[in-house]
Amino acid sequence: MATAPSPSETPKQRMPKQRVPRQGSPKAALRKQRAAGRRHPLATVALIMVGLVATGGAYALFSSSATAETQTAAQAQLDEGGKLFAANCATCHGMALQGSTQGPSLIGVGAAAVDFQVGSGRMPLAATGAQAEKKPSQFTDEQVAALASYVASKGPGPAIPSSEYLAGTGDAGKGAELFRINCAMCHNVAGAGGALTEGKYAPPLADISAKHIYEAMATGPQSMPVFNDKNISPEDKANIITYLKYLDKTPSPGGFDLGNLGPVSEGLFIWIFGLGGIVAITIWLTARSN
Amino acid sequence: MTTTEDRPATSLQPTRGARFTGWAGNYIDERTSISGLVKELGRKIFPDHWSFMLGEVALYSFIVILLSGTFLTFFFQASMVPVVYDGSWAPLKGxxxxAAMKSALDISFDIRGGLLMRQVHHWAALLFIASIGLHMLRIYFTGAFRKPREINWLIGFLLFVLAMAEGFTGYSLPDDLLSGNGLRIIDGMVKGVPIIGTWISYLLFGGEFPGTDIVGRLYTLHILLLPAILVAALGVHMLLLIINKHTQFAGPGRTNDNVVGAPIMPVFAAKAGGFxxxxxxxxxxxxxLFxxxxxxxxxxYxxxxxxxxTQPDWYIGFADGALRLVPPGWEVVLGGYTLSLNILVVLAVVGIFLVVVALYPFLEAWITGDKREHHIADRPRNAPVRTAIGAAGVTFYAVLWAAASSDLIATHFxxxxxxxxxxCQVLLITGPIIAYFVAKRVCVGLQKKDREIALHGYESGRIVRLPGGEYIEVHEQLDDYERWKLVSFEDYTPLMIRPNAQGRITVNQRVRAAASNWFFEDRIAPVTRTEIEKSHSHEA
Structure with a gap:
């Protein structure tokens, strides 16, 4: 690197080496060399000037109209969200998000809560029950975003997390430790889920999107407690997500994991398949040939 | 193939190999007098019924446990010294x-074959105890625990308890979260015992739970004391098995005084080695794979x-389930001290259940008043009350066992x-009662069917029209061998209350007569020879 040739020399030195074998003609290479040598020393500078002016002008041109367009787009999104809300959510949550006997107030729940509940299909509810079930989302991503921005516009709350926390590039070890301490008592150490009271349950966490995991921690849906940024910092939330994504990506080193349900599935397995198989073998061994 | 013509010569002149074998056999016998033992052992007869091989499964899985466990001891460090993990499993780095947990992780990830050996050891342990359980059920339901085998039942029961203890101590060794939680429950149960509980807990853990001693102590128990007792008890179990000989199911040529089957040498030994x-x-x-x-x-941890x-391994599940089924609020405060009935009742119920299992042969012998030796195994249907009691016991255990996975049952169903x-609480009480009556009725029903078949043969499915227009289904008679299996079982009658030498009827006798009545009042008598002859002459 220290002895790198100057930019003007590079083409002259390298091009013959690259082209000669391909073209098979030393004359053609010489012609090219001369063509490069004929370029004015200031040509590069002029080119950069033209480029800068063009880019700057274009930016000035577009940015002025862009603000206006975003504003209209945002307003359109809000209007769209309002319509969707009135049509799909207001029956229970009220036209002014004030809540009713059927559903809680949504003022101040934030965009994150809407994105989680609607994005994971839990809302709108399919049926009243112990808890809202995860199901395929009823809305497109744009509609979810519209609903989220509409609800967020009615009161400040946790926002949809920025992508830096969702990449799964944190410290998996730290995340695993936090997960065992804060999450495993309901979700199971391997994130296999677990039972709560009265038919409620902590769902399994395998293959849940990083965004939804983060939002669930930030907003505490249903029986889940809220882990705010003072409790578990965004970086630590990212660490937990990293650990869960690590589990998703890493198959159990010991073979099939039997649902990661611990000794119960192991016990069932050894009785049904282990001992069952061996009993079948004993029957085979003692069978008389007919 | 090529030496066909040489055969007579070889039979006269032993080959070099045969001569060596003869010489070696003689050499050893002259110095150890082992031939008597070989003769006795080599002719030990094994009846060939699949259910007689369950004990073997337990024995073989125990050998696998010993081999894999020895491998694990080469690398496991039974120490609770805190260290920082720096092995291959990324999420635990730093x-x-x-040290126990670290070495267990190193066995899993950084020692060649270590994870396979750990998994072999653990799976073999689960299979070991499961096969012991099934083996015990086979012995119970066929009445193979009767005289002269009551002592061996007790030793077998001891092996079952030892195996559970081995399992639990092993489960606790890696010092991971699950094993620590298991120990915490044991600690809680120990502390629930009045007066001495806390003392024992501090003694066990060398201070307040979890302390820094428990893994080392459990390790000593796991690899030294418990296996030593287990191997010794296993030896006595096998010795008594040889002395008492195997039981066998009734069949032609099989009596109470012989055993029909393959001798250990050479066929059975080869089969068993293969097995x-x-x-x-x-x-x-x-x-x-798993x-x-x-x-x-x-x-x-x-x-x-x-x-x-969080659950224990399957064999401790019934105790965990018993804890889960205790209704809330079972605590009494007496003079400032809490009496934890929620733990004491569980200890009592589990303890009584195990004691009844251990002592059942003696209980049944007392009730039936039967002092004869029994070498013919009962078919379960021919002892309806015993089978019904067994079904009730299995149901009781199964409900406790299921209760240990109550949370997983809830989420998965x-x-x-x-x-x-x-x-589960309701089933724990009603389940055994229902199972008792259902099993008893099923047994009696099957006995009736057997009786019917022995007397009148089985329905052949062939409908014949008689000359007079009547349709009958032809019944095929069983051959004598098949019929023998259906009719040869003991017939008991309830004991009569008789005054003793002083002319008095004791309470003991009354209880015994009542129990005997309960055992034998509903019974189907085996078909007698006269009945069969009568039925045949009638049909002929």
């Missing part, structure tokens, strides 16, 4: 843990986290955990 490798192979196959006890997921779905617990 985490502080005990050992089959069991070994099945265990290794399971261990190489994860067991993923300690790397559980992480090191820390008293604060408890994972959802979409039930409420309270509903599962309440259901």
């Amino acid at each position: 985490i502080e843990m005990s 050992f490798f089959i069991v070994f192979g099945v265990i290794v196959l399971i261990a190489s 994860t067991i006890n993923p300690i790397w997921v559980y992480g090191p 820390d008293p604060s986290p408890v994972s959802a779905g 979409r039930l409420t955990i309270e509903g599962v617990i309440h259901g």
Whole structure:
């Protein structure tokens, strides 16, 4: 690197080496060399000037109209969200998000809560029950975003997390430790889920999107407690997500994991398949040939 | 093939190999007098019924446990010294843990073949205790525990308890989250015992739970004391098996005084040797395909986290289930001291259940007043009350066992955990009663069917029209061999109350007569020879 040739020399030195074998003609290479040598020393500078002016002008041109367009787009999104809300959510949550006997107030729940509940299909509810079930989302991503921005516009709350926390590039070890301490008592150490009271349950966490995991921690849906940024910092939330994504990506080193349900599935397995198989073998061994 | 014509010559002149074998056999026999033992042992007869091989499965899985366990001891460090993990499993790097946990992780990830050996050891342990359980059920339901085998039943029971203790101590060794939680429950149960509980807990853990001693202590128990007792008891169990000989199911030529089957040498030994490798192979196959006890997921023990779905291994499940089924509020405060009935009742129920299992042969012998030796195994249907008691016991155990997985039943069958617990509570009481009556009726019904078949043969499905227009279904008679199996069983009658030498009827006798009546009042008498002859002449 220290002895790198100057930019003007590079083409002259390298091009013959690259082209000669391909073209098979030393004359053609010489012609090219001369063509490069004929370029004015200031040509590069002029080119950069033209480029800068063009880019700057274009930016000035577009940015002025862009603000206006975003504003209209945002307003359109809000209007769209309002319509969707009135049509799909207001029956229970009220036209002014004030809540009713059927559903809680949504003022101040934030965009994150809407994105989680609607994005994971839990809302709108399919049926009243112990808890809202995860199901395929009823809305497109744009509609979810519209609903989220509409609800967020009615009161400040946790926002949809920025992508830096969702990449799964944190410290998996730290995340695993936090997960065992804060999450495993309901979700199971391997994130296999677990039972709560009265038919409620902590769902399994395998293959849940990083965004939804983060939002669930930030907003505490249903029986889940809220882990705010003072409790578990965004970086630590990212660490937990990293650990869960690590589990998703890493198959159990010991073979099939039997649902990661611990000794119960192991016990069932050894009785049904282990001992069952061996009993079948004993029957085979003692069978008389007919 | 090529030496066909040489054969007579070889039979006269022993080959070099045969001469060596003869010389070696003679050499050893002259110095050890072992031929008597070989003669006795080599002619030990094994009846060939599949259910007679369950004990063998237990024996072979125990051998697998010994082999794999020895491998593990080469690398396991039974120490609770805190160290920082720096092995291959990324999510635990830099985490502080005990040396025991670290070495268990190193066995899993950094020692060649270590994970397979760990999994072989653990799966073999589960299979060991499961096969003991099934073996015990076979012995129970065929009445093979009767005289002269009551002592061997007791030793077998001791082996079962030892195996559970071995399992539990092993489960606790890696010092991961799951094993620590298991120990915490034991600690709680010990502390629930009035007066001495706390003292014992401090003695056991060398201070307040979890302390820094328990893994080392459990390790000594796990690899030294318990296996030593287990091997000794196993030896006596096998010795008594040889002395008492095998039981066998009734059949032609099989009497109370003989055993029909293959001698140990050479056929059975070859079969058993092969079967050992089959069991070994099945265990290794399971261990190489299915994860067991993923300690790397559980992480090191820390008293604060408890994972959802924390369960003991299956054989301790019934005790865990008993704890889960205790209704809330079973605590009494007496003079400032809390009496934890929620723990004491569980200890009592589990303890009584185990004692009844251990002493059942003596109980039944007392009730029946039968002092004869029994070498013919009963078919379960021919002892309806015993079978019914067994069914009730199995149901009781099964409900406790199921209750240990109440949370997983709730999530997987979409039930409420309270509903599962309440259901199990009801079933724990009603289930055994229902099972008792159903099993007894089924047995009596099967006996009636047997009687019918022995007397009148079985329905052949062939409908014949008689000359007079009547349709009958032709009944085929059983051959004598098949019929023998149906009619040869003991017929008991309830004991009569008789005054003793002083002319008095004791309470003991009354209780015994009542129990005997309960055992034998509903019974189907075996078909007699006269009945068969009568029925045949009638049909002929």
